[in-house]
Amino acid sequence: xxxxxxxxxxxxxxxxxxxxxxxxxxxxxxxxxxxxxxxxxxxxxxxxxxxxxxxxxxxxxxxxxxxxxxxxxxxxxxxxxxxxxxxxxxxxxxxxxxxxxxxxxxxxxxxxxxxxxxxxxxxxxxxxxxxxxxxxxxxxxxxxxxxxxxxxxxxxxxxxxxxxxxxxxxxxxxxxxxxxxxxxxxxxxxxxxxxxxxxxxxxxxxxxxxxxxxxxxxxxxxxxxxxxxxxx
Numbered sequence: 106x107x108x109x110x111x112x113x114x115x116x117x118x119x120x121x122x123x124x125x126x127x128x129x130x131x132x133x134x135x136x137x138x139x140x141x142x143x144x145x146x147x148x149x150x151x152x153x154x155x156x157x158x159x160x161x162x163x164x165x166x167x168x169x170x171x172x173x174x175x176x177x178x179x180x181x182x183x184x185x186x187x188x189x190x191x192x193x194x195x196x197x198x199x200x201x202x203x204x205x206x207x208x209x210x211x212x213x214x215x216x217x218x219x220x221x222x223x224x225x226x227x228x229x230x231x232x233x234x235x236x237x238x239x240x241x242x243x244x245x246x247x248x249x250x251x252x253x254x255x256x257x258x259x260x261x262x263x264x265x266x267x268x269x270x271x272x273x274x275x276x277x278x279x280x281x282x283x284x285x286x287x288x289x290x291x292x293x294x295x296x297x298x299x300x301x302x303x304x305x306x307x308x309x310x311x312x313x314x315x316x317x318x319x320x321x322x323x324x325x326x327x328x329x330x331x332x333x334x335x336x337x
Contacts, residue, residue, distance in 0.1 A: 159333040160293055162193035162213075169215070173303075174319030176312060184227060184318070189219035191243065195330065207253050211267065215244040235311050236306035237274070245272040246280070262287040276306040290330035298325040 169188045175181040183296045193213040217237040220231050237297060248269015259261040263284050271280040284297040300323045310317045 115167075141195045143180045158195075158197035160188055160195040160330040161333045163329040163331055168327045171220075172267070172323045172325070174321070176314075178319060183323075184222065184231075185241040186222035186228070186231065188215050188244075191213070191216045193330070209249050211246070211248055216337050217242055217244055230311070236309065237321060241274050246270070248280070261289065271306075273301035273303075273306040274308050278305060285291055287289045293328075295330075296326065300311040300324070 126227045127158065167190055170185060170192065171188065172185045173185040175184050191214040193211070196210045197208060217236050218232055220228060220238075222228055222231070246269060250265050250267045255263050255265040262285070264283060266281050266283050268279075268281050270277050280301075282297065282299045286293060286295040286330045300321050302320050303322045304320050310320050314319065
């Protein structure tokens with residue numbers, strides 16, 4: 106595979122790790138409408154066994170941060186917390202032409218209960234009253250991108266947008282996330298941010314003394330992925 110083809114794969118691949126902020130429900134059986142524009146079920150296309158490229162996230166080297174404006178944010182600023190990925194795998198489908206929808210399939214899962222900020226009281230409130238991690242323990246994202254959608258800034262760096270669906274708090278919504286990515290040997294590094302309205306996923310705005318927090322969350326990420334051994 107050429108350096109540019111590998112970079113296209115890298116850019117699309119790392120997009121899947123961007124999206125943790127609030128938890129997903131076990132509604133994966135409904136996780137289909139947008140994704141099926143890009144993919145066939147694995148049983149039909151034998152996707153994974155045919156993969157030419159497989160990258161796995163380095164969980165310890167990757168970081169995801171979510172920021173929501175506090176009530177009276179002009180004074181108090183944002184409530185900022187981090188989340189931890191449970192898993193993320195990236196596969197290339199060599200059978201699908203580069204100009205035919207998605208060449209890359211990405212699956213990512215985030216631990217909603219891993220939320221951590223500079224306040225233990227906030228952490229408890231976020232996990233129990235806002236994220237409901239007992240009922241919605243994870244956030245899941247599945248999606249893909251075509252190689253032809255990658256914009257190159259050099260032979261080893263570029264940008265792309267992953268199109269797919271985010272499962273969060275029992276709801277599924279179409280989602281697109283831009284990412285900047287670089288490739289160095291077997292290591293991919295992706296950086297970016299995306300903002301969205303979390304109330305679209307049925308999550309209520311937290312409030313203090315009747316003053317509500319902002320309804321937008323900004324997710325910022327730095328993701329590192331490494332090439333998996335052949336056959337894994």
